[in-house]
Amino acid sequence: MLRFAVNTTKDLSVSSLRVALFNYMLSKKTDEELIIRIEDIDKKNNIEGKDKEIIDLINLFSIEYSSIIYQSENLKYYQKLAMQLMAQKKAFACFCSDEKLEELKQKAEEKGKKYSYDGFCETLSDETVLNCNAPFTVRIKKPKESISFNDELRGKLSFKPFEVDYFRILTHDKLPTYNYACAIDDMLYNISTVIRDEDFISDTPRQIYLRESLNYDKEIKYIHLAKLENDVLVKDLIDEGFLPSAIANYLLSLGNKTPKEVFELEEALEWFDIEKFPKKSVKFNIEELKNLNKKHLELIDELRLSKILGFADTDIGKLAKLFLTEVSTIKEIKTNIEKVFSSKTIYDENQETFDKLKNCIKKAPYFERLDSLQDYISKEINLSKDKYIKPLKYILTGKENGPDISDIYPLIKNYLGEIVK
Incomplete structure (x- = not known):
């Protein structure tokens, strides 16, 4: 089982779409299911309707998935397992206020040091905890040994205990933190491989450590894709008249040697090998996408193209293609067609x-x-x-x-x- 995470606090970017495409391609290659996970725990910053908007965009790219799950529906599991960790003394209640922690962080920065929680509340007795009425978060204890894992693109990576730290798993209002919810979800849905951006590499040892603390011994494979620079929003590209097929083609081509320049997703399945994709960052170039989009428009069926333009006439599709000598997107073609009429x-x-x-x-x-x-x-x-x-x-x-x-x-x-x- 593979999963693609949808964050309902922001728009879908091409870097996130790239992750979705890679998950889809690998799910097809390995004959495993792909699920969409909606990260809707952050109630304060959630944007209403953002989940549907992103799912609609994903559907434009013909990315197949078996189901959609919402993290908000799993709250009981997050809280139950947090209590289990506390009962086993693997996690503890932390009464340090955000203001106090921010003060300690600033003092560390003034001294030129990187702030790290000192574990103060870890040593509180059960009696002290029971008699304290102040709000608290839940932190997991810092690991005693380094956490290591093998990245399918980068090889073995290792993180020392202080890099993992005493991180929070439940907030003051007893909602799960990002890393905690992700770790539990991957257990609940029997995830076999996680593909995501390299920005999340430092989260991986924490999620592994959480599952180990819960005695979950299934090994999950990790693939952290090289950073995509010059990120843009998928919605903006669609609005500008770029074809989903061209966008997908471009994202799978970035930093990768493909057998042909112009292809559909189904064709890419024949040669797709995630281990051959770049380990260094790649740049999104709008001019390169325009050139590729033009080539996809040249190949598109004329009747279908005319329907995209609001007609149902092969001649209008042929007319649209005549304008490709000077334009490269649906929006630009529409402008020329509008001038005609x-x-x-x-x-x-x-x-x-x-x-x-x-x-x-x-x-x-x-x-x-x-x-x-x-x-x-x-x-x-x-x-x-x-x-x-x-x-x-x-x-x-x-x-x-x-x-x-x-x-x-x-x-x-x-x-x-x-x-x-």
């Missing part, structure tokens, strides 16, 4: 010719070919082609540059009544 009333260069030309086209019968329409225009307004070709292109496309109207006309001839208005 926009009302054009003012022409700076020669308004009189423009008006005559526009009225002529409105009255013109249907012509299958552009040259037939041009012959008709020349006779009706008594102008040579070189005199009206620029305003004609503007009337038909909303601009004077871009693809040639001889390529555009066959695709818009059935829409002239909507275009010339």
Whole structure:
């Protein structure tokens, strides 16, 4: 079983999406289930509806998962196991206030030292704890030996006891801390492999130590992906008109040698090998994504592309692809299509010719070919082609540059009544 964690206090970034994609790919390669875990414990900072928004985004990328679980539904397990750790003297009540701890932290910093909890409350007697009415957190005792584990990308990593420290497992309001909830969840759902960003490496020994303290002996494999620099939000990329297939293609290609430049997720399953992915940080480059997005748009079915643009006509899909000589996203294509269908009333260069030309086209019968329409225009307004070709292109496309109207006309001839208005 693999899992991808969704944090409901923030938007989905491409670095998080990358983690989701890697989890999905490995789940397919190993024939294991993938679950989505919603981290909704932080009630104070939770954003309403963020879970659904992120799940909807994940679904755009065709990432298959077996179920969605919410941490808030597991509160009874977190609290029950915390009491077990306290009963076994592996964890203790800490009455130190946040203000006091912050004061100690500042003093340590003034001395140029890294703050570490001194274990003061660990030595309190049971009688003292019972007679104290002050609010308390629950801390796990510091390990006596180093915690080591093997990272599938980085090899063996080891953390000394002071690096693990006496960390909190329950807050003052008896809610689980991040590391504690994660450790328990991975036990409850029998997780076999954890794939996440390298930012979480220091959390791993704490989670391992927690499970060991609860006598959970199943070894979980860990893979910490190299950092993705220049992180951006997935929602912003979708809004800008990047295809999910191109985004996924790009994220799986970063720092990795792939058999082909343009591919779908299903194709990537044939060669996907997580151990061959980069161990050093990689940079997200929007220009590289634009180039790849353009190539995906060039390959997309014309009818499907037209539906994305709000039509259901293969010709509109073909028209959209003509604009790929100058643009690279759905949003940019839409802008060009909107110009085609926009009302054009003012022409700076020669308004009189423009008006005559526009009225002529409105009255013109249907012509299958552009040259037939041009012959008709020349006779009706008594102008040579070189005199009206620029305003004609503007009337038909909303601009004077871009693809040639001889390529555009066959695709818009059935829409002239909507275009010339």
